Amino acid sequence: MLTLDRAAKRFPNGYLALDDISLGIGEGEIVGIVGASGCGKSTLLRLLAGLERPSAGAAAYGGAPLAGPRDEIGVVFQEPRLMPWLSVEANVAFGLRHLPAAERNARAGETLERVGLSHFAKSLPRELSGGMAQRAAIARALAARPKVLLLDEPFSALDAFTRLALQEHLLELWSYDRPTFVLVTHDIDEALALADRIVLMRGHPGRVHREFAVDLPRPRSRTSPRFLAWKEEVLRELHVTAAAGRTAIAAPLLRAAL
Amino acid sequence: MPSAPSIVRLPGAGAPRMAPRALPRLSFPAGLLLPLIAAAAWEFAAARDWLPSNLLPAPSAIANTLAVLARSGELGEHLVATTLRVAAGFAFGVAAATLLGALCGAVPLARRLLDPSIQGLKSVPSLAWVPLFILWFGIFETSKIILIAVGAFFPVYLALAAGIPGVDRKLVEVARVYRYSTAALVRRVLLPAVLPTYLIGLRSGLALGWMFVVAAELMGASQGLGYLLVDGQQTGKPAIVIASIVLFAVLGKATDLPLARAAARALRWQDGFKQHAS
Ligand SMILES: Nc1ncnc2c1ncn2[C@@H]1O[C@H](COP(=O)(O)OP(=O)(O)OP(=O)(O)O)[C@@H](O)[C@H]1O
Ligand SMILES: [Mg+2]
Numbered sequence: 155m156l157t158l159d160r161a162a163k164r165f166p167n168g169y170l171a172l173d174d175i176s177l178g179i180g181e182g183e184i185v186g187i188v189g190a191s192g193c194g195k196s197t198l199l200r201l202l203a204g205l206e207r208p209s210a211g212a213a214a215y216g217g218a219p220l221a222g223p224r225d226e227i228g229v230v231f232q233e234p235r236l237m238p239w240l241s242v243e244a245n246v247a248f249g250l251r252h253l254p255a256a257e258r259n260a261r262a263g264e265t266l267e268r269v270g271l272s273h274f275a276k277s278l279p280r281e282l283s284g285g286m287a288q289r290a291a292i293a294r295a296l297a298a299r300p301k302v303l304l305l306d307e308p309f310s311a312l313d314a315f316t317r318l319a320l321q322e323h324l325l326e327l328w329s330y331d332r333p334t335f336v337l338v339t340h341d342i343d344e345a346l347a348l349a350d351r352i353v354l355m356r357g358h359p360g361r362v363h364r365e366f367a368v369d370l371p372r373p374r375s376r377t378s379p380r381f382l383a384w385k386e387e388v389l390r391e392l393h394v395t396a397a398a399g400r401t402a403i404a405a406p407l408l409r410a411a412l
Numbered sequence: 413m414p415s416a417p418s419i420v421r422l423p424g425a426g427a428p429r430m431a432p433r434a435l436p437r438l439s440f441p442a443g444l445l446l447p448l449i450a451a452a453a454w455e456f457a458a459a460r461d462w463l464p465s466n467l468l469p470a471p472s473a474i475a476n477t478l479a480v481l482a483r484s485g486e487l488g489e490h491l492v493a494t495t496l497r498v499a500a501g502f503a504f505g506v507a508a509a510t511l512l513g514a515l516c517g518a519v520p521l522a523r524r525l526l527d528p529s530i531q532g533l534k535s536v537p538s539l540a541w542v543p544l545f546i547l548w549f550g551i552f553e554t555s556k557i558i559l560i561a562v563g564a565f566f567p568v569y570l571a572l573a574a575g576i577p578g579v580d581r582k583l584v585e586v587a588r589v590y591r592y593s594t595a596a597l598v599r600r601v602l603l604p605a606v607l608p609t610y611l612i613g614l615r616s617g618l619a620l621g622w623m624f625v626v627a628a629e630l631m632g633a634s635q636g637l638g639y640l641l642v643d644g645q646q647t648g649k650p651a652i653v654i655a656s657i658v659l660f661a662v663l664g665k666a667t668d669l670p671l672a673r674a675a676a677r678a679l680r681w682q683d684g685f686k687q688h689a690s
Contacts, residue, residue, distance in 0.1 A: 203589065205585060205588065205589070222588075222591075223588055223589045223590075223591055224591075225591060228589070229589050231582070231585075231586075233582065235582050235583060235585075235586050237583060237586075237600075237601065237604070238681045238682070239604045239605075239607075239681040240604075240681075248586070248590060248600075249589075249590040251590065251592070251596065251600075278680070278681050279681075280681065280682075298590065
């Protein structure tokens with residue numbers, strides 16, 4: 155449904171952040187994207203969101219080229235990005251401009267309740283903790299009910315307990331009406347617990363290193379032997395990419411030294 | 413994703429809503445303390461003849477002069493004349509600055525075309541325009557109001573021309589994700605984001621407006637506080653000069669106060685290190 159075909163992204167400063175990425179995301183799929191810091195995960199997500207155009211190759215949604223952001227595609231950024239002058243409630247309603255006011259408020263209220271922020275509806279973003287702000291940002295994306303939700307490390311600022319609760323919540327949403335999730339994460343456990351498929355990236359330039367189809371049955375136990383075996387395998391591959399990344403960084407230094 | 417299956421309870425859900433941080437109140441009484449003490453000391457010194465009364469009359473003498481002027485109705489006329497000039501000049505200056513500032517801030521092409529010239533004009537000391545304005549517009553109201561408008565223009569223009577491109581790109585991107593039209597983007601993101609700088613620009617513009625009205629009235633007027641200043645000097649009445657200065661201070665503060673209040677209210681969302689409405 156959402157695809158990248160041999161997409162590359164070169165920034166105006168000449169840096170090649172992504173190279174030759176082909177990726178298909180099916181309807182109702184949960185795709186986890188993991189990789190070391192700086193390997194291009196956020197850039198990949200921005201291509202999928204239509205916020206950046208690939209400098210080579212193509213991005214498409216539903217078979218048609220992706221020319222810009224679309225109503226069907228929601229984004230949770232790596233930072234909360236709340237409007238500091240709007241109340242939490244108004245921030246959650248930010249993407250519901252097209253709805254009549256009554257429905258907008260109802261939906262914002264309902265979504266806030268889901269992320270446990272009802273009591274802070276009238277607060278300003280500066281009165282929220284980092285994790286609460288991130289929950290408000292997740293609520294803003296959920297309130298618009300996108301078909302595809304792109305999440306850029308949405309839970310990394312949260313404590314373990316809230317993180318688990320929100321992961322459960324994503325799964326609940328998913329089991330209910332099968333939206334599509336693309337979840338960038340640093341957390342292998344998170345990727346294994348949620349994703350149907352894990353895309354492991356390596357950086358400089360960012361490429362798909364390997365894809366894993368996670369065949370663990372749901373609901374998944376994070377302590378089952380099969381889960382742990384999966385974790386070991388993904389971690390092993392991650393080390394391979396990390397080693398590759400180190401040599402990629404070290405090579406020019408070595409050349410300079412010689 | 414219509415109606416979630418169930419509700420996840422999270423920590424914080426039962427917490428009471430935080431009380432918004434109280435705004436620092438305008439501490440007017442405390443601010444008045446210093447001028448009052450100074451006036452009392454001055455009065456005391458004058459009464460002992462420590463000060464030359466022909467150069468530095470006592471506060472009571474100044475108050476007396478003000479009362480005489482007020483009773484004759486003259487004072488009211490001067491106040492109204494000056495205030496109207498500032499109001500008109502400020503209004504024109506702010507209108508032009510808002511238009512051009514928003515244009516240059518939001519449209520890169522307009523910025524490249526116009527901003528260098530405007531910045532160039534800014535480096536002309538504004539009083540250097542006086543002779544030209546008098547030649548062009550005569551010695552009467554028009555040249556005065558234009559001079560005040562020029563004074564008010566630049567801080568407001570700069571606030572917008574520099575403030576709008578400075579709006580956090582990441583917030584603009586959120587509006588893009590939700591496919592805001594340009595108009596909605598301006599209204600819902602750019603304007604609120606730039607409001608703090610704009611209000612600061614307005615306040616500096618108003619202060620410059622008051623500064624320039626003096627220059628405008630010094631260059632020839634038959635009414636206004638600036639005229640009163642010149643009149644006091646030429647007739648050798650320091651009480652009138654000092655009374656006009658005090659009135660300028662009072663008017664300046666009185667017109668700044670509503671702007672400062674508006675700024676404090678509009679900027680409640682800012683997470684500054686101590687906000688002062690000064
Ligand atoms: N606008 C830009 N201009 C130039 N280079 C950029 C730009 N944005 C990102 N980069 C570079 O592209 C690379 C990938 O960045 P990206 O933000 O996608 O990484 P990431 O995988 O999301 O990292 P992290 O896990 O730390 O968030 C980085 O090396 C970064 O320096
Ligand atoms: Mg990132």
